[in-house]
Amino acid sequence: MQRARYLPTLLVMLALALVTVLPLPALAFETTAPTALLVDFSTDRVLYEKNADERIAPASLAKLMTLAVIFDALREGTVQRDDRFTVSEKSWREGGAESGGSTMFLPLNSEVTLDDLIKGIVIQSGNDATIVVAEGLAGSVAAFAKKMNAEAKKIGLTNSHFTNPHGLPDPEQYVTARDMVRLAAYLIREFPDEYPLFAEESFTFNGIKQQNRNPLLRVGADGLKTGHTAKAGFGLVASAERDGRRIVLAMSGMQSADERARETRRLMEYGLQEFEEVVLIKIGEAVGEIAVRDGDAETVPLIADSELRLLVPRGSLADVTRTILDNGPVAAPVAKGQRLGWIRFSRGDETVQEVSLHAAQQVARTSFLRRIGQTIANQLTWRSAKEP
Missing domain, CATH: 2.60.410.10 (D-Ala-D-Ala carboxypeptidase, C-terminal domain)
Known part of the structure; x- marks a missing residue:
């Protein structure tokens, strides 16, 4: 018996x-961001979500998938950090200083190491750097986009599609907050030696010093990426760790950089302060x-x-x-x-x-x-x- x-x-x-196993209060947290997702890294428990499966334009958040392809190639040994790629006219015109977007200011026809290009993508969010990498690894932007989508499928992104490595507007390119959190968690988990680069606050190339655009780095986060276009609004994917607990969050569609900084910081603090692992x-x-x-x-x-x-x-x-x-x-x-x-x-x-x-x-x-x-x-x- x-x-x-x-x-x-x-x-x-x-x-x-x-x-406790009581469900979270329905209005425990609210944000002005149209889409948002907050997840506990170790348990994968969703702590807050708002329209997390709604398709959105990624803007520069697409560069996280570009980096996933690069890091995977480095891990497989098909490319080395000291490999040098040539700055084509396409990358110079579409992603350089005259393009009006974020740029690494790569000189036309110059040769740049992959190591510098990675830093230019992570820290400076250089559109020109992503095109140089795409052409160097796959021969063209279109061919590299196929690699991005294959990588997305491998990681388990179920509601995203990529057409370019930088995230500039394309009606056929979209992601979701849920997929972006899953991608960020993949980068953190699979590439622990690469991840600290996301916390670097500045990078100097060709005599030009640029600051990391992630506003949460100054208040406790250690990565990952911001994004902005007129269509996408202001977005961010970030991660932070405190007292042995890590969270990952994604937000998009905010109207200004100030709103992005405010709302993402609020969500980060909510995730770190209001929960604990017992x-x-x-x-x-x-x-x-x-x-x-x-x-x-x-x-x-x-x-x-x-x-x-x-x-x-x-x-x-x-x-x-x-x-x-x-x-x-x-x-x-x-x-x-x-x-x-x-x-x-x-x-x-x-x-x-x-x-x-x-x-x-x-x-x-x-x-x-x-x-x-x-x-x-x-x-x-x-x-x-x-x-x-």
Whole structure:
């Protein structure tokens, strides 16, 4: 028969005082941005969303996909950082100083290392740099766009399509906030050696120093990219880490750089301040014990073989308890790692989470003579207790 053993209520409530599974308040946060998405990096839990699957023009946020293609090529060894690419007339005219857009100011017909081009894309958001890379890696912008879409499919972007490497307006080019967050998380996770480049605040090339356009770098973020065109408005994809927790966010369609800076900072602070990750069970932590019959030990500790974490609103209090359920006492022998029950976290009649529990160590079966001795001892104890 299944047996439930409740841990001391005071201890449980102290340990789990910050745990909750209550849904987030519908109006816990609001923004003027037409589209937005905020996700916890490690759990992939959505903390806030607004029109996150609506198709939007990417503007320079498309450069994140360009960088994904470049980083993947570097990882595969098909290109090296010191490879040099030529600045074509197309890249010079369409992305250079005369174009009126963000530029790296690459001289016509000059040769530039891929390393410098990457910095020019990440830090200076150079449109000319993206065209040079596209032509150098794929032969043309159109051919490179095919690489971008193939990379997007590999990453799992389900509602985006790319036609150029810089994000300048094209009616057939679109992304969503959800896809941009997924892309940013991919870059952070897959290219940890490359990611710190997004936190660089400036880059000087050809005697011209330009500042990183990400307004959140000065207030705690460590990447990724801003974007702006007349059609797309002002947008941003960013990530920040605090106290071991990382968030990723995307916002688009704002009317000014000031609004972008204000709203993205508000969303970043909301994600970092209003939530925390609580460890309910650690790997190998003894959470209870179970009685053993005919063993060389009377009990065996119960442990979980996996860690249980929950992301919850900071400071929230909920009536959450944990209960150990088992079929004890169990007969010896008991093998180390043998499943002996589970621990259940619940709120009232609702189960929040369950985790299997296993024997922390083996318990051997006692000898026949020792079992007889234990039986006699138990009988004597029982009779003694019954005597007046």
